[in-house]
Amino acid sequence: MEKKSVDADVLVLNAIGPGFTGESVRKAGIGGSELEITQIAEALVARGHTVTVANGVASESTVYGVKYVPYAAFKGGAYTTMYIERGTPIPPGANISCDHIVVRATDIMCAHYDVHRKLVEGGNVPVVCVSEWQARGFRQSITGCKTVVIPPILGITPKTERVPGRFV
Numbered sequence: 613m614e615k616k617s618v619d620a621d622v623l624v625l626n627a628i629g630p631g632f633t634g635e636s637v638r639k640a641g642i643g644g645s646e647l648e649i650t651q652i653a654e655a656l657v658a659r660g661h662t663v664t665v666a667n668g669v670a671s672e673s674t675v676y677g678v679k680y681v682p683y684a685a686f687k688g689g690a691y692t693t694m695y696i697e698r699g700t701p702i703p704p705g706a707n708i709s710c711d712h713i714v715v716r717a718t719d720i721m722c723a724h725y726d727v728h729r730k731l732v733e734g735g736n737v738p739v740v741c742v743s744e745w746q747a748r749g750f751r752q753s754i755t756g757c758k759t760v761v762i763p764p765i766l767g768i769t770p771k772t773e774r775v776p777g778r779f780v
Contacts, residue, residue: 617690618662618689618690618691619664619689620664620679620691621656621661621691621692622656622661622691622694622695623664623666623691623693623708624652624665624666624697625667625683625686625694625695625700625702625703626646626649626665626668626697627668627683627697627700627701627703628697628698628700629642629645629646629667631667631668631670631680631682632646632649632667632669632680633665633669633678634650634654634675635675635676637650644718645697645718648718649667650676650678652695653665654676657677657678658677663677664678664679664681664689664691665680666680666681666683666686666703667680667682667683668682668683683703684703687703687705687706687707688703688707688708688709689707689709690709691709691710692711693711693713693714694710694713694714695716697718698717698718698724699724699727699728700727713731713737715731715732715738715740716739717750718742720746721750721752721754725750729754732754732758733754733755733756733757734755734756735757735758737758739754739757739758739759740759740762741759741761741762742761742762742763743763744761746761747759747761
């Protein structure tokens with residue numbers, strides 16, 4: 613069977629918070645979700661996958677093998693898997709095709725997950741949670757919601773300096 617042509621194996625969408633790359637997270641730190649996204653993206657690249665992260669960066673760059681693109685200007689493409697970070701809508705006007713979708717939850721079920729409700733109702737798109745307690749809240753709040761629990765830290769948290777105005 614021939615592998616279909618894709619722009620990247622994995623697309624990560626994150627519209628929450630400031631732009632970041634693997635380098636900026638290492639230098640100044642930002643927050644837990646940003647660290648987790650860079651760790652997952654870089655681990656996937658190390659295993660031979662191609663990864664694009666669309667977030668608040670000002671311009672396109674490739675850092676540690678991960679392609680970072682501006683979320684605000686993202687127009688779409690073809691991907692094997694789309695990983696949507698908490699509260700992030702599909703960018704307006706983006707034409708995205710993918711075989712699999714995952715919603716990543718990094719906090720409790722609350723209003724900013726309403727943007728994902730139609731995707732996850734009925735269990736076609738799983739919500740990846742950090743604990744069983746968190747997963748239970750999603751299953752109780754969204755009819756038919758399927759959850760998967762994956763603890764948040766994939767490795768040692770890099771040392772970061774506290775910078776006023778940043779998430780740390």
